[in-house]
Amino acid sequence: xxxxxxxxxxxxxxxxxxxxxxxxxxxxxxxxxxxxxxxxxxxxxxxxxxxxxxxxxxxxxxxxxxxxxxxxxxxxxxxxxxxxxxxxxxxxxxxxxxxxxxxxxxxxxxxxxxxxxxxxxxxxxxxxxxxxxxxxxxxxxxxxxxxxxxxxxxxxxxxxxxxxxxxxxx
Numbered sequence: 001x002x003x004x005x006x007x008x009x010x011x012x013x014x015x016x017x018x019x020x021x022x023x024x025x026x027x028x029x030x031x032x033x034x035x036x037x038x039x040x041x042x043x044x045x046x047x048x049x050x051x052x053x054x055x056x057x058x059x060x061x062x063x064x065x066x067x068x069x070x071x072x073x074x075x076x077x078x079x080x081x082x083x084x085x086x087x088x089x090x091x092x093x094x095x096x097x098x099x100x101x102x103x104x105x106x107x108x109x110x111x112x113x114x115x116x117x118x119x120x121x122x123x124x125x126x127x128x129x130x131x132x133x134x135x136x137x138x139x140x141x142x143x144x145x146x147x148x149x150x151x152x153x154x155x156x157x158x159x160x161x162x163x164x165x166x167x168x169x170x
Contacts, residue, residue, distance in 0.1 A: 001077035002026070003068070005086035005125070006046035006056045017042045018126070025126035026083075032144050034157055041075045043068065045082075045090045061090050072114055078154060080118050081147070084125030091115055092122070100124055105143030107150065119154065121147055 002018075010020045018026050030036055046056040046064045056064075068090070072080070082091040085100040092103065092110050103122040110120050123143055128136040151157040 001041045001043070001072065001075050001079070002081045002083060003087040003091060004042070004044045005084045006044050006060075007049055008053055009049065011044075012049035017044050021130035022126040025129045029123075029126065029144055033148050033151055034159065041071070041077065043071050045087045056086055058096060061086070065090070069114055078119060079150070079156070080115060080120050081123055082120065083123045084127075088122040091120055105139070105146045119150070121150055123147070 004017050007017060008020055008022075011017055011023075017023075026042075027037065030040060044064075045068060046060050047067055048064075050056050050060060080091060082088040085098065088094065088100050088103055088108075089096060089098055091112065092098075092108055092115075093112050094103075100122060101124070104124045106121070108120045108122055110116060110118075124136065124140060129140055148157070148159070152159055
């Protein structure tokens with residue numbers, strides 16, 4: 001299960017999460033870990049476009065928590081990948097000023113009962129690649145390699161650690 005922050009204009013119009021420039025990068029990331037959108041449940045922390053497409057606020061996250069909880073219970077994922085700070089803060093119950101860079105690319109534990117027995121693996125939001133590839137590409141590659149290894153360790157994938165590079169070349 002991948003959890004984003006909230007829909008942007010395009011996503012809100014079409015009712016699909018992560019389909020714009022960030023979605024193209026997400027598709028590449030999924031390909032690198034031998035998956036497609038159809039094989040992964042993708043949702044958002046906040047379910048609607050925020051005013052001026054700003055980051056969701058705590059009250060908006062709390063309001064939409066009901067639906068996220070229902071989705072997690074229905075999907076029952078072994079692995080939860082919050083992408084971006086907003087999703088990470090909701091899943092890990094970190095303070096609003098917690099930085100995704102401190103948690104991205106590593107296994108995390110959540111104090112939230114819903115996520116307590118699940119493997120949590122935060123990633124930087126793919127928009128960091130869409131808007132600043134030169135600065136974020138190498139760290140993101142390392143995070144994807146770590147995710148690929150985690151999928152092998154969880155026996156979700158049967159592959160060698162370096163196989164992820166085939167899908168992430170572009």
